[in-house]
Amino acid sequence: MKKREPASIAERMRALAVAAKEAARELSRAPTARKNAALLAAADAVIRRSRGILAANKHDLAAAKKAGQNAAYLDRLALDPKRLEGIAGALREVARLPDPVGEVTASWSRPNGLAIRKVRIPLGVVLMVYEARPNVTTDAAGLCLKSGNAAILRPGSDALHSSLALADAFADGLARAGLPRAAVQVVPTPDREATFALLALDDLIDLAIPRGGPSLIRAVAERSRVPVVKHYQGVCHLFLDQSAPVEKAVAIALNGKVQRPGVCNALECLLVHRGAAAKLLPAVGGALAKAGVELRCDPASLAVLTRAGVKAKAAAPDDFGREFLDLVLAVRVVPNLDGALDHIARYGSLHTEAIVTRDLDSARRFEREVTASAVVVNASTRFNDGGELGLGAEIGISTTKLHAFGPMGLQELTAQKYVVQGEGQVRI
Amino acid sequence: MKKREPASIAERMRALAVAAKEAARELSRAPTARKNAALLAAADAVIRRSRGILAANKHDLAAAKKAGQNAAYLDRLALDPKRLEGIAGALREVARLPDPVGEVTASWSRPNGLAIRKVRIPLGVVLMVYEARPNVTTDAAGLCLKSGNAAILRPGSDALHSSLALADAFADGLARAGLPRAAVQVVPTPDREATFALLALDDLIDLAIPRGGPSLIRAVAERSRVPVVKHYQGVCHLFLDQSAPVEKAVAIALNGKVQRPGVCNALECLLVHRGAAAKLLPAVGGALAKAGVELRCDPASLAVLTRAGVKAKAAAPDDFGREFLDLVLAVRVVPNLDGALDHIARYGSLHTEAIVTRDLDSARRFEREVTASAVVVNASTRFNDGGELGLGAEIGISTTKLHAFGPMGLQELTAQKYVVQGEGQVRI
Secondary structure (H helix, E strand, C coil): CCCCCCCCHHHHHHHHHHHHHHHHHHHHHCCHHHHHHHHHHHHHHHHHCHHHHHHHHHHHHHHHHHCCCCHHHHHHHCCCHHHHHHHHHHHHHHHHCCCCCCCEEEEEECCCCCEEEEEEEECCEEEEECCCCHHHHHHHHHHHHHCCCEEEEECCHHHHHHHHHHHHHHHHHHHHCCCCHHHEEECCCCCHHHHHHHHCCCCCCCEEEEECCHHHHHHHHHHCCCCECCECCCCEEEEECCCCCHHHHHHHHHHHHHCCCCCCCCEEEEEEEHHHHHHHHHHHHHHHHHCCCEEEECHHHHHHHHHCCCCCEECCHHHCCCCCCCCEEEEEEECCHHHHHHHHHHHCCCCEEEEECCCHHHHHHHHHHCCCCEEEEEECHHHCCHHHHCCCCCCCEECCCCCCCEECCCHHHEEEEEEEEEEEECCC | CCCCCCCCHHHHHHHHHHHHHHHHHHHHHCCHHHHHHHHHHHHHHHHHCHHHHHHHHHHHHHHHHHCCCCHHHHHHHCCCHHHHHHHHHHHHHHHHCCCCCCCEEEEEECCCCCEEEEEEEECCEEEEECCCCHHHHHHHHHHHHHCCCEEEEECCHHHHHHHHHHHHHHHHHHHHCCCCHHHEEECCCCCHHHHHHHHCCCCCCCEEEEECCHHHHHHHHHHCCCCECCECCCCEEEEECCCCCHHHHHHHHHHHHHCCCCCCCCEEEEEEEHHHHHHHHHHHHHHHHHCCCEEEECHHHHHHHHHCCCCCEECCHHHCCCCCCCCEEEEEEECCHHHHHHHHHHHCCCCEEEEECCCHHHHHHHHHHCCCCEEEEEECHHHCCHHHHCCCCCCCEECCCCCCCEECCCHHHEEEEEEEEEEEECCC
8 A cells, every 4th residue: 555645844835725715715704793702702712721821832931941042032932821811802902993894995986877886805815924922923813813814824933832822722712603713823833944835825825924034024025926015124213303302302212212122113213413413412312321222323423422421332334224122222413304314215114214393394394205104203203003003903014115004903904896886887 | 458347137127226216216206297297298209209109119010020929919019190199198198187196095193192194105116017018108107107106117028119219208208397217217128037137126126017917927926026916817707696687697798708808807707697597698698609709618508508509619627717818708507696606716816706686685795705806796897997997097907905906096006104293292
């Protein structure tokens, strides 16, 4: 008798994606009440299965510790009963958000009597590739389910066991609501070839969302035949215009850099108008230095800060355009607004750019001429966030201009189709 | 003395894309009046330079004829004074359309006083790869310019000289309005490596639009690191429900298949409810056959048609899911609405799907459950077109659900950014 060959990774991934596509067709028809029931049941299952999830997480944590991961990394990976409550709460919150599917975003009629509507529909199958953070597994699963999409989730391999355990709990919720288990699947292997195999399946998968550092994003963009919406780094700038009031400049710079330095909407570079550098820099730089921020300065800003007795050092050329994700800030004096616009066009990452100004023309030009998912006038860069902008929960922040630019919530997980109603019209 | 190496194709394409990106920054700031002035001047230049353009076209035509291209192909490639008038008229029409850039699509304020707006901005640099049709060169150039995007255009190589001549005329218009020549560039070589080199430049190019047959679309999707919106084939179905009135069924089927069989929203497959096949098929099939349509039928429909004396033949298995672009139609009897939905889910290309019915439930289920850029009830598939839907001119019809699904007009050539206005708010 011939032995059956074990399935290759490519075959296994195709089978997984075929199951996802079948589930997606069922999900696209599921009424809101059923999706909400699944979300609430999944939240309950996460709590009920706490013990098993925490045991899987313990396993992940031990392996990551052994591999020498640092404390911040381990903290993002770690689960405890309080965090599981947070995960369940987030799922219940998604159940409360309005269902985007079926929303009519525009409608009009034509001279020949045709009635046209644009209607939101699910994207289909969404593949998400992300960091070793177990909570992202349930966040993404919940948002995809509510928007009628099947999800294929590929967490960083250090979070694999935790994510599989959470996905099992989620599947329990799906089953209780009568929805297919394949609506949410975690790729059950840490092998990178699995990701690459999935990215080739443009007949089955509608969107790939890579979230993480440059090497991951590049690897996905290079390999993918599936459309990609990147959630890339935030090299966010704050420009202090000549007219910037000192107090607001200090508060906004400090909030941008210090409140949560490890996130993508944190400030990475301060640009100061030459005409106000002597007035603004000592106060702003002083407050930042006092808060423990290392200032890496161009010669002009270094001179001002040093003269004012603020601790600062010379920047290396590659400190501009860099995402520090730490208490480090690049600082540069620019000749004027145009200098700031040029710097941002060259070094920005299309994420979040802010200005502090009292001048109407400066504000309007900055709003108009800066390309970024969010352009902020007289407020902190930290507001570029789905919750803060009022969109509800988000799956991440897109730095791809196509489809969704900025926080990606439920609406951004949908497509729109035209529905055309006639009474027998033909084209002449 | 060392001879300077000639630049490689990759280097030349990078230089071209860098110039496009610089032009895009300038275009994004250009006021509407200046863009319109350029469009009108370009229209004038097309007429003024007719002689040179027609000479270039003669050159292209001769080469294509020599290469053995068929009459329909040569007709799409050919220009004459009347067609140049049409091209100029289309540019003037785009000048009359509203400028999408700067449009505020939504605005709201947050409890902390932040004022949020979503604002349309250009995408940046758009690369379009298309068929050997010279008019597409100016259509795409005009729509990209109006929406503030720089265009890199790659026509089918048989249309290269015509397209370069038209682009020269367009550049004349740009120059007269004080806009950069690099706003519209035709790739000056037929070498396919040039396209592949451009598709690698995701740091410079924001969107790639391939328009054409399966092999082109696949080659672009496989190679591109730039986001791709596909303008792929239309395998469009018409489902005649049990309640379909005979007259409407005949008119809509005939219009879909016969009015212009070579386009992507033409009908390629007729599905008929089993319960009405005996009533509908002889009339509908008879009218189609009389109009010269070859009917390729499943056994059930073949039996009905043959019995009714309508000329028909047996379908080959691959006739379902096929884009004939000709007076050929696949025909199949399905057991019911679910059978039609299953057939469409399996064989459709997400382009246009239509139903003829008198039944409210059937219409609603079809509208809701069919995934396609346009779902049409009781009207011809031929209405899935930018002009017919009331969007103005279009660059093509997207079959990618992401970003733009269906006709891609000026709005679909924009992205949206958030503009956040505060008075010193920070996040707490």
